Amino acid sequence: MSARHPLVAGVRAGDRRALSRAITLVESRRGDDSEQAAALLAELYPATGRALRVGVTGAPGVGKSTLLDALGMQAVAAGGRVGVLSIDPSSQLRGGSLLGDRVRMARLSSSDAAFIRASPSGGASGGLGPRTREALVLLEAAGFDPIFVESVGVGQGELAVTEVCDLVMVVQIGGAGDEVQGMKRGLLEHADLVVFNKADGPQAAATERAARELASLLEWMRPGQSRVELVSALEGRGIDGLYRALLEERARLTESGELRERRRAQRRSWLSQALEELVIARQSRDPELDRARRELERAVEEGELAPPLAARQLLEPDKASSTSGGA
Numbered sequence: 001m002s003a004r005h006p007l008v009a010g011v012r013a014g015d016r017r018a019l020s021r022a023i024t025l026v027e028s029r030r031g032d033d034s035e036q037a038a039a040l041l042a043e044l045y046p047a048t049g050r051a052l053r054v055g056v057t058g059a060p061g062v063g064k065s066t067l068l069d070a071l072g073m074q075a076v077a078a079g080g081r082v083g084v085l086s087i088d089p090s091s092q093l094r095g096g097s098l099l100g101d102r103v104r105m106a107r108l109s110s111s112d113a114a115f116i117r118a119s120p121s122g123g124a125s126g127g128l129g130p131r132t133r134e135a136l137v138l139l140e141a142a143g144f145d146p147i148f149v150e151s152v153g154v155g156q157g158e159l160a161v162t163e164v165c166d167l168v169m170v171v172q173i174g175g176a177g178d179e180v181q182g183m184k185r186g187l188l189e190h191a192d193l194v195v196f197n198k199a200d201g202p203q204a205a206a207t208e209r210a211a212r213e214l215a216s217l218l219e220w221m222r223p224g225q226s227r228v229e230l231v232s233a234l235e236g237r238g239i240d241g242l243y244r245a246l247l248e249e250r251a252r253l254t255e256s257g258e259l260r261e262r263r264r265a266q267r268r269s270w271l272s273q274a275l276e277e278l279v280i281a282r283q284s285r286d287p288e289l290d291r292a293r294r295e296l297e298r299a300v301e302e303g304e305l306a307p308p309l310a311a312r313q314l315l316e317p318d319k320a321s322s323t324s325g326g327a
């Protein structure tokens, strides 16, 4: 076992600066930081796995951040310490996205009982950052519960949030046929809660209608499994009901054993991802393998060698030699 990492005590005590530094450390791409990040994770991981993790996804502009401000304050009022991880798909610049979030989440970001962090998605596909899982562990170890993960849903992206969250909340707005068109099928299948936001002003009636229509469609598709909530994040309406629905969903998933199953699947897929990463990293560190890889890459690019065979030739040259002949 390695020595205690200096940030461990700070994170455990819920110290924000320690937590910020710890997240920066696990997100670092520098090779010599990864040892430290691993040590930190090893010490903090056993204390985690109990906080409620909620994925919040939906198109840009539907009001996810505004909603999190309202919902987060509701959770704070109920005694929670609220964590928000906001995954920014566009910018590599941390400052820019954080500024926007500070405006949208004005109350939450000035609350002592909340911690908000924006992370660039860093090109990782699926609407998560490459180290979202690690950041969640750190937030949990620092005592934050519930934790919300805000991510923009793009294509398959909405689904990635199910890889790290207990339940998924999809935020929608009504009007203009949005409600069904915007709800891609994969999304519908994974939404535990569908939230229709902006039920206020001139669009209130249309939003309410859209919510009703979707509710009956969902009830037909998967009876008793998805809930539709109508809110105005801006005016703070429907927020207490949404918070209650969230807790009820958690209770339902816990009692049915579904939550446990989801977490097991998440840990399995984290392992797969970690293995993949490690194999690739190890391969690129070895100069001989790296040279061999570049040679194989040419053959693969030209279509002379099937990519899976190239991978085997690289990592299992003994076995691959017997199968690489032929076409």
Ligand SMILES: Nc1nc2c(ncn2[C@@H]2O[C@H](COP(=O)(O)OP(=O)(O)O)[C@@H](O)[C@H]2O)c(=O)[nH]1
Residues within 6 Å of the ligand: 058, 059, 060, 061, 062, 063, 064, 065, 066, 067, 104, 197, 198, 199, 200, 201, 231, 232, 233, 234, 235
């Ligand atoms: N009318 C109305 N506007 C809202 C509501 N919630 C958010 N907005 C506005 O929608 C815009 C986008 O909100 P934001 O929270 O940044 O959306 P995000 O991109 O999904 O995080 C902002 O101008 C918000 O003020 C709402 O409930 N009603």
Ligand SMILES: [Mg+2]
Residues within 6 Å of the ligand: 064, 065, 066, 104, 150
């Ligand atoms: Mg936002």
